[in-house]
Structures are given as structure tokens and as C-alpha cells.
Amino acid sequence: MTPLSAIGWHWTPATLPPAWAALGAAHPQARPARVVEQHRSGYRVSEVIDVVHPAESLPEWQRAGSYRKGEINPEARPAVGDWVLVEGSAPKSLRIVALLPRFSAIKRGAAGEHYRQQVIAANIDTVFVVCGLDGDFNPRRIERYLLLVGGSGVQPVIVLTKSDKPEAEVEAALAALRTLDVPVLALNAKDPASASALAPWLAAGQSIVLVGSSGAGKSTLTNTLLGNEKMKTGAVRERDARGRHTTTHRALMALASGACLIDTPGMRELKPTGEEDVAESFADIEALAQQCRFRDCKHTNEPGCAVRVAIASGVLEAGRVDNFLKLDAEVTGAANQLATRLAQKAQARVQGKALHKRLDAKYDRH
Numbered sequence: 001m002t003p004l005s006a007i008g009w010h011w012t013p014a015t016l017p018p019a020w021a022a023l024g025a026a027h028p029q030a031r032p033a034r035v036v037e038q039h040r041s042g043y044r045v046s047e048v049i050d051v052v053h054p055a056e057s058l059p060e061w062q063r064a065g066s067y068r069k070g071e072i073n074p075e076a077r078p079a080v081g082d083w084v085l086v087e088g089s090a091p092k093s094l095r096i097v098a099l100l101p102r103f104s105a106i107k108r109g110a111a112g113e114h115y116r117q118q119v120i121a122a123n124i125d126t127v128f129v130v131c132g133l134d135g136d137f138n139p140r141r142i143e144r145y146l147l148l149v150g151g152s153g154v155q156p157v158i159v160l161t162k163s164d165k166p167e168a169e170v171e172a173a174l175a176a177l178r179t180l181d182v183p184v185l186a187l188n189a190k191d192p193a194s195a196s197a198l199a200p201w202l203a204a205g206q207s208i209v210l211v212g213s214s215g216a217g218k219s220t221l222t223n224t225l226l227g228n229e230k231m232k233t234g235a236v237r238e239r240d241a242r243g244r245h246t247t248t249h250r251a252l253m254a255l256a257s258g259a260c261l262i263d264t265p266g267m268r269e270l271k272p273t274g275e276e277d278v279a280e281s282f283a284d285i286e287a288l289a290q291q292c293r294f295r296d297c298k299h300t301n302e303p304g305c306a307v308r309v310a311i312a313s314g315v316l317e318a319g320r321v322d323n324f325l326k327l328d329a330e331v332t333g334a335a336n337q338l339a340t341r342l343a344q345k346a347q348a349r350v351q352g353k354a355l356h357k358r359l360d361a362k363y364d365r366h
């Protein structure tokens with residue numbers, strides 16, 4: 001056990017990923033730390049639970065650069081949840097010297113003029129997709145979260161809260177989500193005994209993120225899982241670069257089980273990156289589509305559409321099909337933007353090479 005265990009470190013010298021070991025050997029003075037906040041001006045990292053310090057990042061992570069020239073690859077920069085190697089002493093002179101390759105990354109498309117991707121949480125083991133069994137219950141929103149999490153390397157678990165409410169239709173909700181091939185639990189987020197059903201995903205060294213719309217019960221569940229730690233949920237005291245005490249939002253919380261919860265504001269609104277696999281998320285619809293008369297069936301009003309037949313016979317929910325079509329269009333749109341961006345990058349690289357060649361020839365550099 002090291003203090004790092006409480007913030008998600010579960011490797012031993014024997015289980016350390018070889019790439020991490022190699023980076024460690026390349027930076028013998030450095031030690032691992034976890035990124036808990038990402039700001040415009042830099043990063044905040046933890047080496048010990050509830051102790052957060054600013055850390056200077058590598059210059060190439062700070063430069064604005066041009067997306068056209070491929071100078072900034074957001075994926076190559078640390079994000080919340082990443083393990084990095086740091087040197088120097090806290091609180092004033094911590095420096096990040098390397099980013100350890102991540103084993104999972106939840107990404108989203110970022111709003112803006114140009115196509116951009118953001119890693120919103122790295123090295124997460126499980127994401128709890130939280131949805132209340134009240135008027136807010138919405139399988140379509142759950143499908144969206146699952147699509148975005150699919151392929152990230154993170155295990156999704158659907159957590160239906162408010163099962164204790166009189167209006168909760170637990171059985172109907174479980175039935176509606178059965179096609180998703182993801183663990184689904186219904187519980188009372190206020191009740192520790194009920195929330196203990198999540199124990200299989202909360203083993204020591206596990207990192208968990210909660211997503212879900214406002215009012216779904218994320219804070220309630222977080223408090224219940226924290227138990228005695230409850231009072232500390234909202235805020236953490238930390239020392240800033242000048243040594244002053246400040247109180248900020250708590251981004252990484254340790255559970256008694258040894259797991260940790262990571263809270264990042266980036267998880268609120270999720271827009272596809274274009275890399276999502278819609279067919280995999282909607283495998284049931286994809287399988288039916290194989291039986292449609294037309295290969296390019298849009299499943300709207302084509303004759304011989306197996307998907308429409310399934311809806312008519314009650315095998316498939318019309319809302320799920322609509323959501324599939326909507327998300328598929330969103331992912332296709334983002335994928336086209338992504339392709340354009342990659343083409344621009346490749347072109348810029350070729351132009352750059354040609355320029356160097358001309359300059360080399362002109363000045364006889366070699």
C-alpha cells in the first residue's frame with residue numbers, strides 16, 4: 001500500500017505496464033501523480049488523497065498551436081484521471097515530465113468553430129450511468145451515454161435511482177433496458193444498504209465516474225458511498241501556488257472500499273466525436289437491418305423493412321429506433337468533420353515536407 005492506492009494506483013512492480021516502466025526508467029528522479037483538474041493555465045495533481053497541487057506542464061502542452069498543422073493533438077495532453085510523472089516539490093515547484101499511456105479514455109466532441117475532441121476522463125474502470133426512476137427516466141439519454149462510453153475501455157453500469165419512490169416502475173424500467181447488454185441496477189441512492197449493490201464495481205484501486213442529468217441522484221449516491229466522509233463531499237481545502245489556503249471543488253474522492261470516485265464537469269453534456277460505433281451500441285437494430293429488403297434501408301418507410309416490422313410487432317421500441325437514427329446521423333456528421341480535419345492535417349504535413357525540401361535545396365542543407 002502506498003498513499004497512491006487511495007487515488008486509484010493498483011500496480012505493483014510486477015504488474016506495471018511496460019510502457020510505464022520504460023518512462024519511469026527514462027525519468028529516474030520522477031514519481032507518479034494523478035491529474036485531478038485540468039485548467040487553461042495548467043494542471044492540478046494529487047499524490048495523496050485530498051491534497052491537490054498545481055503542476056507545471058510540458059511546454060508543448062501549453063502552446064496554443066494550430067489544429068491545421070497538427071500541432072495540437074488533444075489526446076496527447078494529460079486529462080483528468082491521467083497518471084503522469086512529476087518532479088520537484090509541492091506546493092510550488094511541481095513539474096509534469098511525462099504522461100503515462102492511458103488504458104481508457106472517455107472522449108467527447110467539443111463545441112466550437114472547428115472540429116475538436118476532448119478527453120474528459122482517463123484511466124476510468126467503471127462509469128455509473130445514473131438515471132432516476134421518476135419523471136426523468138429516459139432510456140434515450142441512457143443510450144446516448146452508452147454510445148459515447150462504448151469503445152472507451154470503460155465498463156458502463158446503469159444505475160437507476162429513486163427505486164423507493166411510489167411512482168418508480170422498477171420492473172418496466174428493467175425490462176426496457178434489458179436489450180442493452182449492460183448491467184442494470186435499481187436502488188435507493190439515499191440508503192447505504194441499497195447502494196451496497198454497487199460493491200462489485202467498487203473494489204480497491206478502481207476508478208469510477210458518475211454521469212447523468214441534473215437531479216438524477218449523482219450527489220446523493222456519492223454521499224451515500226462516501227458514508228462517514230459525507231461532510232467533506234462538497235469541497236476540499238488546498239494550498240495554491242503561493243501557499244495560500246483555498247477551498248475548491250473536490251474532484252477525486254476515496255471510498256472506504258479502496259475505490260475512488262472522480263468528478264469532472266466535462267461529463268455533463270456529451271457530444272459524439274465521430275469515432276463511436278453506433279452499430280455496436282445498437283446491435284439489435286443492426287441485426288434486424290440485415291433482413292431489410294434494401295441494403296441501404298433507412299428504416300423509415302421503405303417496403304420490406306425488418307426494423308419497422310419489429311416495431312409493429314412490439315419486439316422493438318420505436319423510440320429506440322428513432323434514437324438510433326438520430327445518434328447515427330450525429331456520429332456520421334462528426335465523422336465527416338473528423339475526416340476533413342485529418343485530411344487538412346495530412347495536407348499540411350505534406351506541404352511542410354515540400355517546404356523543407358525546397359529550403360534544403362536552396363541552402364544546400366544536408
Ligand SMILES: Nc1nc2c(ncn2[C@@H]2O[C@H](COP(=O)(O)OP(=O)(O)OP(=O)(O)O)[C@@H](O)[C@H]2O)c(=O)[nH]1
Binds near residue numbers: 190221
Ligand atoms: N427518494 C429518493 N430520492 C432521491 C434518490 N436519489 C436522489 N434523490 C433526490 O433527488 C434529488 C436530486 O438528487 P441529486 O443527488 O442532487 O442529483 P444530482 O444528479 O447530483 O444533480 P446535479 O447535482 O444537478 O447534477 C435530491 O432531492 C435527492 O434527495 C433516491 O434514490 N431516492
Ligand SMILES: [Zn+2]
Binds near residue numbers: 299304305
Ligand atoms: Zn429497414
